[in-house]
Amino acid sequence: xxxxxxxTPGPTNVRENVRLARVQQATNPDIDNDFFHFYKNTCDKxxxxxxxxxxxxxxxxxxxxxxxxxxxxxxxxGDRVLVIDNGIFGNGFADFVxxxxxxxxxxxxxxTKDININELKCFLEKDNDFKYATIVHCDTPTGVLNNLRxxxxxxxxHGILTVVxxxxxxxxxxxxxxxxxxxxxxxxxQKSISAPPGLTIVSVSEDAKKSMISRKSKIVGFYCNLLIxxxxxxxxxxxxxxxxxxxxxxxxxxxxxxxxxxxxxxERHEKIxxxxxxxIKDYGLELxxxxxxxxxxxxxxxxxxxxxxxxxxxxxxxxxxLIATSLGQYIDKILRIGHMGENARLExxxxxxNIIDRSLSELGFKSNGRLVDLFNNYYK
Numbered sequence: 001x002x003x004x005x006x007x008t009p010g011p012t013n014v015r016e017n018v019r020l021a022r023v024q025q026a027t028n029p030d031i032d033n034d035f036f037h038f039y040k041n042t043c044d045k046x047x048x049x050x051x052x053x054x055x056x057x058x059x060x061x062x063x064x065x066x067x068x069x070x071x072x073x074x075x076x077x078g079d080r081v082l083v084i085d086n087g088i089f090g091n092g093f094a095d096f097v098x099x100x101x102x103x104x105x106x107x108x109x110x111x112t113k114d115i116n117i118n119e120l121k122c123f124l125e126k127d128n129d130f131k132y133a134t135i136v137h138c139d140t141p142t143g144v145l146n147n148l149r150x151x152x153x154x155x156x157x158h159g160i161l162t163v164v165x166x167x168x169x170x171x172x173x174x175x176x177x178x179x180x181x182x183x184x185x186x187x188x189x190q191k192s193i194s195a196p197p198g199l200t201i202v203s204v205s206e207d208a209k210k211s212m213i214s215r216k217s218k219i220v221g222f223y224c225n226l227l228i229x230x231x232x233x234x235x236x237x238x239x240x241x242x243x244x245x246x247x248x249x250x251x252x253x254x255x256x257x258x259x260x261x262x263x264x265x266x267e268r269h270e271k272i273x274x275x276x277x278x279x280i281k282d283y284g285l286e287l288x289x290x291x292x293x294x295x296x297x298x299x300x301x302x303x304x305x306x307x308x309x310x311x312x313x314x315x316x317x318x319x320x321x322l323i324a325t326s327l328g329q330y331i332d333k334i335l336r337i338g339h340m341g342e343n344a345r346l347e348x349x350x351x352x353x354n355i356i357d358r359s360l361s362e363l364g365f366k367s368n369g370r371l372v373d374l375f376n377n378y379y380k
Contacts, residue, residue: 005321007352009140009168009297009338011190011197014253018195021252022245029242036236042251049254049262050170050185052177052203057229058250059200060243063167063188065224066200068096070163070184072224073212074132077101082130082160086115086146087139088328089165097134100220105130114292115146117154124158131211132161132183138169141327142288143297143336145173148180156181161208167191170201171257172269172296172340183208184226189246192269192296194341195253198246202226269295269344275378276337276349282374283357284367288334296340299326301333306363308335314359321355346379 006013029035043056050056059065071093075081079102085091086109094104107123109115115135133155138145152162163184166175170185172192177185183205190197204226212219212227219225228239257265273295277287280300288299302308308325309332315321326334335356339349350372357371368374 003320004316005319005351005355007338007343007348008322008324009143009191009336009340010188012192012194012338012340013342013348014194014196014249015256015342017256018249018252022196022249024245024248026244026248029244030238033236035242035244036233036238038251039242039247040233042247042254045251045254045258046201047203049257050175050177050203051179052182052185054177054203054205055229056201056203057226057232058242058247059202060198060240060246061200061223062190062197063186063200066167066186066188066202067093067165068099069200069202069224069226070186071096071102071134072100072221073219073226074161074163074184074208075100075102076215076217078103079131080105080129082107082133082155084115084120084133084135084146084151085109086111086113087136087144088141088330089139090134090136093134093136093163093165102131111142111144112288112290114144115151117147117150120151121154124154128158128160130158130160132163134163134165137164137166137175138173138294138296140168140297141299141330141336142334143294143299144289144292145169145294146292148175148182152180152182161211168296168340169294171265172344173294174266177203189250189253192340192344193250193253193257194343195250196246198243199250266295269340271379272339272344272346272349273298275375276339276353278378279353279371279374282368282377283371284365288330296338296344298337298339299330300335300337302335303365304333306360306365307332311335311359311363314363315355318362319355319359321352323352323356349375
């Protein structure tokens, strides 16, 4: 493979010190007590960023593992589960719910907006008999950001456990697990954390654990059973052999965030996101969303006469630059700019905006100016 410029909404660019951490000589993670301490310390650092006292685990598997594990561990046959749906991944939670015997009940909303809090309140006043609810923090295919600060406490007030997919938001958007009453928070190594793909991050509340422990039926399967992690540190025994080199890299990526300062990281994401959104509109393109913008992904409508797939293919073939369209019904309609993690740095975004600008111009789009110049008007 040649060295493509990759600017996708995950996997993101990985800093050199993270790559070097992964190639260290590794010990045997099954029997070396030093590694148990190292692993627990990494989990504790993540917990501090997530603002939680809940247990945090690192699982061996890409972020989707966490989504399935949460549903597998909580769902029993016949359980009613509220699937809050205003995006492709939000909708997709139902597949995991039904896979494990649950009944998925949708609260569906317009995909161009974040969840309307008042409408959700009205819905729950009429029907709140749910074991848990699923919600996506930032739905990656469109970049919509949902207000967990308000949504999760409302759900908990009705006795509903909260399962949050924060894979595309975690470390790029603020998340306060304990204050917002999130029972299961899920993240992935390859997005705003900027480590290689392959690891899931999960925090589990005491309420969620009690629900899993008090099940009438056993959790189906092993790998997706979150209870196998409960006593790992006390017993100094992992459920399976941990991918130690991946975890070494993740630990270094977390250190990068802590050293920069979590507040500074979040401000960096916000500053770039705002400048991009304004520049895109001034340039003459439309944003997909009407409201509910995330600071990690911007979805841009591409004119039908050009098409998002034609544009991304052109950028790859002519400029060796890999940028993503979207998924499902939006695959040829939306270009996604993934300004998350190491991608959310000025030197990276300027290059990519130039490539997008040149490519659109060469494909016949008439803009209102140079995209980078318009970006610079707002990046201050």
